[in-house]
Amino acid sequence: MKIAVVVQRYGQAINGGAELHARYIAEHLARHGQVEVLTTCSTDYVTWRNELEPGVEQVNGVPVRRFKVKHERDPLVFGKRSDRVFEQLHSLGDELDWLDAEGPTSPALIDYITKHASDYDYCLFFSYRYYHAYYGARASRGRAILVPTAERDETIGLSIFQPLFRGVRAIMYNSPEERAMIHAVAGNESVPGVVVGIGSDVPNNPQAARFRQKYNIRGPFAVYVGRIDQNKGCKELFEFFDGYLKDPAGKLSLVLIGNTLLPIPEHKRIRHLGFLDDTDKFEAMAAADALIMPSYYESLSMVALEAWALGRPVLANGKCDVLKGQCLRSNAGLFYETLGEFIGTLEAIEQNRWLAGSLGRNGRQYFKDNYDWPVIERKYLDMFERLKNEVPGPGGDPLPGWFDRRRQDLPAAQDVLAKLPKGPAGRHG
Amino acid sequence: MPDFNVRSDSVNVEQIMEQIRGRIREKRGVDYTEQQIRELAAVKLEKFLDPRGVRSDLLDQFRKAQPAYEPPELPNFAFEDATLFESHRAPIRWIRKLLMPLLKLLFNPNPLIQALNIQSRLNTINAERDARREAARRQMDQLYYELVHNLVVETTRTGIEVKNLKMRVESIASRLEFNERRARALEGAVVYRSTEPDEPRPQRPAPQIPQPRQQPPPRPQQQQQQPRYTPPQPSYTAPVPVAPPTQTAIAPPAAVTEQPPQAQGAGVPGEGPGQRSRRRRRRRGRRGGGAASTMMGAPSAAQPGATNAPGTVESIDQMDAMDRMDDDGSPDSEEMHDAAAEQVEQTGIAEADHAASTAEPPAVDQAPVEHAHVEQPRVELVAPLPAAPSATESSSVAPAEPAAAPPPARDPADHDPQ
Numbered sequence: 001m002k003i004a005v006v007v008q009r010y011g012q013a014i015n016g017g018a019e020l021h022a023r024y025i026a027e028h029l030a031r032h033g034q035v036e037v038l039t040t041c042s043t044d045y046v047t048w049r050n051e052l053e054p055g056v057e058q059v060n061g062v063p064v065r066r067f068k069v070k071h072e073r074d075p076l077v078f079g080k081r082s083d084r085v086f087e088q089l090h091s092l093g094d095e096l097d098w099l100d101a102e103g104p105t106s107p108a109l110i111d112y113i114t115k116h117a118s119d120y121d122y123c124l125f126f127s128y129r130y131y132h133a134y135y136g137a138r139a140s141r142g143r144a145i146l147v148p149t150a151e152r153d154e155t156i157g158l159s160i161f162q163p164l165f166r167g168v169r170a171i172m173y174n175s176p177e178e179r180a181m182i183h184a185v186a187g188n189e190s191v192p193g194v195v196v197g198i199g200s201d202v203p204n205n206p207q208a209a210r211f212r213q214k215y216n217i218r219g220p221f222a223v224y225v226g227r228i229d230q231n232k233g234c235k236e237l238f239e240f241f242d243g244y245l246k247d248p249a250g251k252l253s254l255v256l257i258g259n260t261l262l263p264i265p266e267h268k269r270i271r272h273l274g275f276l277d278d279t280d281k282f283e284a285m286a287a288a289d290a291l292i293m294p295s296y297y298e299s300l301s302m303v304a305l306e307a308w309a310l311g312r313p314v315l316a317n318g319k320c321d322v323l324k325g326q327c328l329r330s331n332a333g334l335f336y337e338t339l340g341e342f343i344g345t346l347e348a349i350e351q352n353r354w355l356a357g358s359l360g361r362n363g364r365q366y367f368k369d370n371y372d373w374p375v376i377e378r379k380y381l382d383m384f385e386r387l388k389n390e391v392p393g394p395g396g397d398p399l400p401g402w403f404d405r406r407r408q409d410l411p412a413a414q415d416v417l418a419k420l421p422k423g424p425a426g427r428h429g
Numbered sequence: 430m431p432d433f434n435v436r437s438d439s440v441n442v443e444q445i446m447e448q449i450r451g452r453i454r455e456k457r458g459v460d461y462t463e464q465q466i467r468e469l470a471a472v473k474l475e476k477f478l479d480p481r482g483v484r485s486d487l488l489d490q491f492r493k494a495q496p497a498y499e500p501p502e503l504p505n506f507a508f509e510d511a512t513l514f515e516s517h518r519a520p521i522r523w524i525r526k527l528l529m530p531l532l533k534l535l536f537n538p539n540p541l542i543q544a545l546n547i548q549s550r551l552n553t554i555n556a557e558r559d560a561r562r563e564a565a566r567r568q569m570d571q572l573y574y575e576l577v578h579n580l581v582v583e584t585t586r587t588g589i590e591v592k593n594l595k596m597r598v599e600s601i602a603s604r605l606e607f608n609e610r611r612a613r614a615l616e617g618a619v620v621y622r623s624t625e626p627d628e629p630r631p632q633r634p635a636p637q638i639p640q641p642r643q644q645p646p647p648r649p650q651q652q653q654q655q656p657r658y659t660p661p662q663p664s665y666t667a668p669v670p671v672a673p674p675t676q677t678a679i680a681p682p683a684a685v686t687e688q689p690p691q692a693q694g695a696g697v698p699g700e701g702p703g704q705r706s707r708r709r710r711r712r713r714g715r716r717g718g719g720a721a722s723t724m725m726g727a728p729s730a731a732q733p734g735a736t737n738a739p740g741t742v743e744s745i746d747q748m749d750a751m752d753r754m755d756d757d758g759s760p761d762s763e764e765m766h767d768a769a770a771e772q773v774e775q776t777g778i779a780e781a782d783h784a785a786s787t788a789e790p791p792a793v794d795q796a797p798v799e800h801a802h803v804e805q806p807r808v809e810l811v812a813p814l815p816a817a818p819s820a821t822e823s824s825s826v827a828p829a830e831p832a833a834a835p836p837p838a839r840d841p842a843d844h845d846p847q
Contacts, residue, residue: 327442328442328443331440332442333442334445334446334449341449341450344450345449348445355440355445358440359440359442
């Protein structure tokens with residue numbers, strides 16, 4: 001079995017969610033077949049600048065074939081086109097222009113897929129929203145399997161992606177909420193799909209005490225791991241934690257791990273440690289009383305899964321359907337929407353050891369049952385086996401013609417998004 | 430393979446979240462989301478804007494004070510194409526009409542007529558628009574008035590609520606202060622006991638041993654046992670005069686006879702079920718007598734010559750607190766209670782006795798200084814006394830600051846069996 005993993009960026013040092021997801025999947029599927037990664041030469045997701053050499057190299061034993069990006073992203077043009085397609089009545093041509101502006105525009109990659117798709121049994125495309133997935137899936141029709149990593153944002157409301165969701169051979173979802181959203185927007189219930197997610201190589205025995213000693217952290221604390229950004233809900237986290245600090249019953253400190261784009265509040269109970277390697281990160285999570293995940297938009301949240309794998313409860317933002325659904329399904333995390341709920345839930349985890357312990361145990365079991373690597377690999381292999389026995393469908397819709405691309409009849413993406421069903425999926429997904 | 434396996438263990442996050450939300454509602458009131466707040470704000474605004482929801486006679490007064498609007502009669506003129514040549518005299522009108530071609534030969538009056546006609550129409554339009562605007566403005570004024578009035582009402586209501594909350598905070602603060610003082614008093618009692626580790630702790634007598642209520646102990650024996658309450662502060666051992674003769678006048682014989690032999694030194698003997706309630710009744714009977722400051726160990730309690738004030742709320746509260754401690758039933762709390770009760774009652778009774786001695790002429794004409802009456806019970810509490818100074822010395826040395834306040838003196842009249 002030969003599989004192509006197609007992703008916008010790839011590398012050992014690239015820690016973006018979908019990119020890391022792709023690398024983990026490629027490395028684990030490489031144990032069951034021949035895997036080749038097709039990607040671009042860029043490492044920066046903002047500019048898509050060509051920073052790596054084109055050609056083939058090995059990353060952790062997996063061959064990686066890189067292709068140049070035709071042009072970098074112009075933030076002004078991209079912003080302008082985003083406003084157009086997200087907020088106004090527009091045409092299909094506007095959406096294709098938006099996709100071109102978003103990048104990474106690599107016709108060389110698409111040409112290679114067109115010519116060599118038949119060399120692979122399946123092509124796994126990660127992140128539906130990028131150029132490579134839209135054109136690559138068309139180029140490898142009949143072999144394309146999509147890992148959408150879709151979040152509840154305006155992009156899902158763009159019309160160009162509906163044929164993509166309907167035209168691939170299968171979709172590997174990250175969560176039941178993501179599946180429900182894509183079904184609602186594209187009506188692709190007939191496309192084979194399974195909720196898979198991703199595993200994590202969590203150490204068996206992280207040294208929590210070593211972390212405390214290394215970073216001189218004493219007392220109970222909650223940890224946040226990830227980019228410290230307003231889009232990740234960190235601003236709200238700071239506001240809510242400030243409210244928590246005013247409550248004399250609360251004793252937890254907040255430890256922040258990750259690069260920051262926001263000013264960190266000055267307080268003796270808020271510590272920012274910067275970017276840490278995996279060892280320190282896992283030890284920090286093991287030492288923490290809870291992991292806080294304040295993000296509004298998540299398609300899976302690997303960090304939350306890692307915290308559960310380490311037996312730590314998670315306090316998630318209830319405004320994110322996926323996180324809320326994960327907490328409900330796992331019975332391993334609490335969630336908040338208001339300041340009062342944030343304080344109440346954090347204090348409940350802090351002060352009720354039985355509750356925190358039970359949540360942690362449930363999380364560990366939830367991870368073991370659903371996100372352990374053998375489970376993930378088995379789901380992928382089962383899907384490949386299933387597709388092998390099925391005849392490929394007619395594929396997606398053809399590219400629209402000249403007149404169709406210019407007809408101004410598509411609704412604003414945010415209006416489409418507003419009509420999609422909200423809320424977490426059922427308890428059993 | 431199924432998408433998801435779920436093991437809920439014994440934790441149900443939904444239920445826990447409901448409990449947490451319920452607790453938040455109890456603790457902080459309803460915790461609204463942003464969306465709910467917006468909805469509430471919209472509802473409130475609708476209520477404001479609905480004139481039926483406004484109850485106000487001020488509004489009527491406002492309407493009366495403001496007369497109905499009538500648009501003013503602004504000067505204007507109508508100007509048509511024949512206006513320039515009109516006349517009430519028919520021949521003149523005929524001549525003007527006849528000469529019209531000649532006039533038009535000299536100059537063209539049409540633009541002038543047109544301009545004046547437009548101006549006339551503009552004047553009319555402007556006047557109507559101004560009238561409409563003025564009427565609308567007056568209507569808006571009424572609406573603003575209603576809004577402002579309702580805002581005032583709401584602000585008043587909020588102010589009242591704030592005042593109520595302030596009063597509640599003050600009440601809670603005073604209760605907290607009282608509890609802290611009570612805790613300090615009880616801690617002081619515990620400290621007195623813990624400062625004498627070498628002294629053998631008296632054992633509670635067996636319940637079957639009858640209480641020698643009818644056999645009062647000899648006074649010296651009682652005095653020998655009292656040093657157990659000697660405070661650790663050196664100021665407490667300040668030299669004081671030996672017991673003056675007024676002691677006999679202070680301590681009524683009947684009270685002394687009711688003093689059980691283990692009232693001081695024997696700690697808490699086994700007490701029957703009725704003793705606790707009797708003690709409570711006695712205490713309640715005394716509540717009107719002692720000054721609160723005396724009971725609470727305030728500085729004024731140690732000041733000589735302090736007048737005997739009626740019982741205050743605090744002293745009653747403290748007694749009530751002790752009553753509650755009576756109901757606790759634990760040996761530790763009983764011991765603590767006993768010590769605290771002794772402190773309170775002794776101090777109060779000493780004050781009462783002192784006041785009685787100052788108010789009434791002494792039975793024996795030998796009281797040297799009034800202060801001696803205050804210091805006198807202290808003599809019985811302080812065990813290792815140095816050579817007794819004179820009464821005047823004691824009065825001058827006797828500390829009056831709260832930090833150096835002596836421990837509550839044991840009154841010989843105290844006939845509490847405990």
